[in-house]
Amino acid sequence: MKTVPVLEVLDLAIGFPAARAVHGVSFEIHKGEMMALVGESGCGKSLTAFAIMRLLPPGARIQNGQVIFDGTDLATISPRELRRIRGNGISLILQEPMTSLNPVLTVGVQVAEIIRQHQNLSRAAAKARVLELFDLVGITEPHKRYDQYPHNFSGGMRQRVMIAMAVACNPALLIADEPTTALDVTIQAQVMDLLDKLRRELSMAVLLITHDLGVVAQWADRVAVMYAGRIVETAPVQKFFSAPQHPYSMGLLNSSVSNGEGAWHYTNHRLSEIKGSVASAAQATGCSFAPRCRHVIAPCHGGQPKLEAVEKGWLATCCRAQNQEERIHEFA
Amino acid sequence: MAAGRVVKVLSKTLPQAVPTMLGIVVLNFLLLKMLPGDVADTIAMEAGSATAESMAALRERLGLNLGLFDQVLVYLNNLIHLDLGKSARLGAPVTTLILGRLPDTLMLVLTALGFALVTGVLLGWIMSAFAGKWPDRLISVVLIFVYAMPGFWLGLMAIVLFSVKLGWLPSNGSASIGANYQGWAYFIDRLRYLVMPALALSLFYAAIYARLTRSAMLEVQQQDFMRTAAAKGLHPIVMQFRHALRNALIPVTTVAGMHLGNMLGGAMVIETVFGWPGMGSLALDSVINRDFAVLLGILLLSSLLVILANVIVDILQSWLDPRIELR
Ligand SMILES: Nc1ncnc2c1ncn2[C@@H]1O[C@H](COP(=O)(O)OP(=O)(O)OP(=O)(O)O)[C@@H](O)[C@H]1O
Numbered sequence: 140m141k142t143v144p145v146l147e148v149l150d151l152a153i154g155f156p157a158a159r160a161v162h163g164v165s166f167e168i169h170k171g172e173m174m175a176l177v178g179e180s181g182c183g184k185s186l187t188a189f190a191i192m193r194l195l196p197p198g199a200r201i202q203n204g205q206v207i208f209d210g211t212d213l214a215t216i217s218p219r220e221l222r223r224i225r226g227n228g229i230s231l232i233l234q235e236p237m238t239s240l241n242p243v244l245t246v247g248v249q250v251a252e253i254i255r256q257h258q259n260l261s262r263a264a265a266k267a268r269v270l271e272l273f274d275l276v277g278i279t280e281p282h283k284r285y286d287q288y289p290h291n292f293s294g295g296m297r298q299r300v301m302i303a304m305a306v307a308c309n310p311a312l313l314i315a316d317e318p319t320t321a322l323d324v325t326i327q328a329q330v331m332d333l334l335d336k337l338r339r340e341l342s343m344a345v346l347l348i349t350h351d352l353g354v355v356a357q358w359a360d361r362v363a364v365m366y367a368g369r370i371v372e373t374a375p376v377q378k379f380f381s382a383p384q385h386p387y388s389m390g391l392l393n394s395s396v397s398n399g400e401g402a403w404h405y406t407n408h409r410l411s412e413i414k415g416s417v418a419s420a421a422q423a424t425g426c427s428f429a430p431r432c433r434h435v436i437a438p439c440h441g442g443q444p445k446l447e448a449v450e451k452g453w454l455a456t457c458c459r460a461q462n463q464e465e466r467i468h469e470f471a
Numbered sequence: 472m473a474a475g476r477v478v479k480v481l482s483k484t485l486p487q488a489v490p491t492m493l494g495i496v497v498l499n500f501l502l503l504k505m506l507p508g509d510v511a512d513t514i515a516m517e518a519g520s521a522t523a524e525s526m527a528a529l530r531e532r533l534g535l536n537l538g539l540f541d542q543v544l545v546y547l548n549n550l551i552h553l554d555l556g557k558s559a560r561l562g563a564p565v566t567t568l569i570l571g572r573l574p575d576t577l578m579l580v581l582t583a584l585g586f587a588l589v590t591g592v593l594l595g596w597i598m599s600a601f602a603g604k605w606p607d608r609l610i611s612v613v614l615i616f617v618y619a620m621p622g623f624w625l626g627l628m629a630i631v632l633f634s635v636k637l638g639w640l641p642s643n644g645s646a647s648i649g650a651n652y653q654g655w656a657y658f659i660d661r662l663r664y665l666v667m668p669a670l671a672l673s674l675f676y677a678a679i680y681a682r683l684t685r686s687a688m689l690e691v692q693q694q695d696f697m698r699t700a701a702a703k704g705l706h707p708i709v710m711q712f713r714h715a716l717r718n719a720l721i722p723v724t725t726v727a728g729m730h731l732g733n734m735l736g737g738a739m740v741i742e743t744v745f746g747w748p749g750m751g752s753l754a755l756d757s758v759i760n761r762d763f764a765v766l767l768g769i770l771l772l773s774s775l776l777v778i779l780a781n782v783i784v785d786i787l788q789s790w791l792d793p794r795i796e797l798r
């Protein structure tokens with residue numbers, strides 16, 4: 140059976156005037172699926188997420204590629220059409236709950252605002268809906284909370300407000316850019332559980348950006364690994380954790396998750412312990428990971444390898460991954 | 472909710488206001504006494520002749536023969552009974568003199584402040600929307616020009632152009648004397664007198680508020696919550712109005728509140744230039760004539776006005792910025 144993906148990103152390239160930051164990223168997300176996008180700091184995860192909604196920071200521009208959502212290319216539609224999709228078809232949760240809500244407006248107003256923007260509801264009906272949403276995301280005493288300001292809420296509670304806002308219009312896709320990074324570990328788990336519950340109940344697709352492979356192992360269905368502005372491997376979660384194909388993925392797993400008795404424990408490590416640093420994505424000859432790779436062979440310097448199938452639904456950009464004899468069996 | 476805020480602000484400010492006022496009165500009293508000469512000299516000078524005995528008698532009548540400390544006590548005691556004394560030169564009670572001048576000064580200063588705020592915020596907003604492009608640059612240049620010009624000089628040039636050369640606007644006073652206009656005609660008449668002094672007083676401040684609004688707006692645009700607002704699908708105009716401007720107004724109102732005192736001082740000069748019958752010109756007269764009772768009264772009222780302005784700013788702030796928790 141072949142379903143139409145909710146979102147299809149094709150060869151997306153994002154650049155600043157000085158340099159290109161994302162080099163042709165492609166992926167798709169299906170209904171109800173939670174896909175994790177992982178990678179080191181600065182590899183272009185946030186840029187990719189923002190580009191989908193055309194919310195790039197000043198200076199950054201989509202230089203190539205398509206973002207197909209609901210049969211249209213978001214990269215080229217008019218601002219007016221785009222506003223109909225933002226918050227309604229696709230919504231966004233940012234990393235920093237402390238700064239992502241407007242400090243001078245009550246949380247109730249801020250959530251009601253998105254409902255009134257996209258649905259033809261009266262003020263009272265919108266408020267009733269907000270109270271319902273607060274209940275849904277586990278904000279107690281919704282009536283009292285409605286009139287409070289963000290500074291009256293803890294980080295975890297603010298992130299719940301953000302989630303209420305994000306799911307208010309039943310979007311088909313939710314993009315969460317490191318939604319739990321700023322929260323402490325127990326709150327992280329609660330927020331992730333909530334997101335997971337909501338995507339099942341509302342059959343939303345979720346693009347989850349994270350540093351944390353523990354989160355990926357526990358909640359995601361599929362994972363895409365980004366390195367220096369490229370996706371280097373995308374795989375179903377179980378396969379990824381049992382036999383990563385790209386040396387960078389292997390490094391990530393070695394450095395960030397403790398693997399006791401085959402279980403991927405929840406850790407709070409960050410993906411920074413791979414030797415070397417993010418190679419400048421601008422130097423384009425050969426595989427961009429080659430300078431840091433422990434398994435380099437001659438073809439690695441021959442050109443940027445393409446994302447190719449290892450198996451159905453499992454792709455990697457490593458020249459060794461496609462070749463049975465050359466495969467690295469580090470995790471066998 | 473709003474009433475609660477007002478009560479909170481008042482209960483926070485009033486206990487500080489009383490000792491502040493007391494300090495201001497005593498300090499001003501002592502400073503003025505340190506100046507050489509007193510009002511007896513002025514009266515004698517105007518009379519053209521005086522003997523040592525008549526001067527002594529005059530000083531005794533005016534209470535100037537008492538020790539400094541006793542003079543302060545007498546003044547404070549009168550003050551408690553809302554008696555600011557009499558103008559030794561004009562004979563009238565100081566309260567009557569000042570209250571007669573207060574409405575004109577308030578009209579001038581509040582118009583200037585209001586105009587400066589509205590124009591400044593509007594210009595700053597336009598500049599931020601076109602940051603780095605020609606409208607921004609053009610307004611910037613004009614602002615630097617305005618900022619560098621003293622208000623009284625702008626006023627004088629305006630008089631030369633609009634009153635002397637073109638004859639469009641009156642250059643002296645605050646209303647046509649004896650014209651007895653009613654309703655709309657009265658309003659227009661007052662407006663014609665008000666325009667030039669109010670502009671001369673406000674342009675400097677408008678320039679400050681424009682620059683402040685510009686930088687505050689640009690800073691707000693960088694904030695995460697603006698990205699959140701955009702991600703909701705809000706129209707850019709809604710984003711600017713509801714989300715950005717309100718945040719940007721917080722620093723602007725703070726500064727504007729502090730400026731009210733400066734403006735009262737600036738009004739003194741502008742009132743003199745335009746023959747505006749306000750407290751400023753009265754103050755100047757009383758300085759020249761050593762009429763300290765009047766001057767003290769004016770200083771007292773000005774500080775009262777500044778304290779009042781601070782209270783209003785506090786209330787406005789707590790409304791604009793809910794993060795300010797008033798304890
Ligand atoms: N003004 C700019 N000019 C050129 N490059 C820029 C500019 N701003 C950001 N970049 C580059 O774009 C990339 C930013 O990527 P992005 O913010 O998407 O990273 P990320 O993967 O989300 O990282 P993190 O995990 O830290 O959030 C960085 O590599 C940075 O060097």
Ligand SMILES: [Mg+2]
Pocket residue numbers: 184185186316
């Ligand atoms: Mg990021």
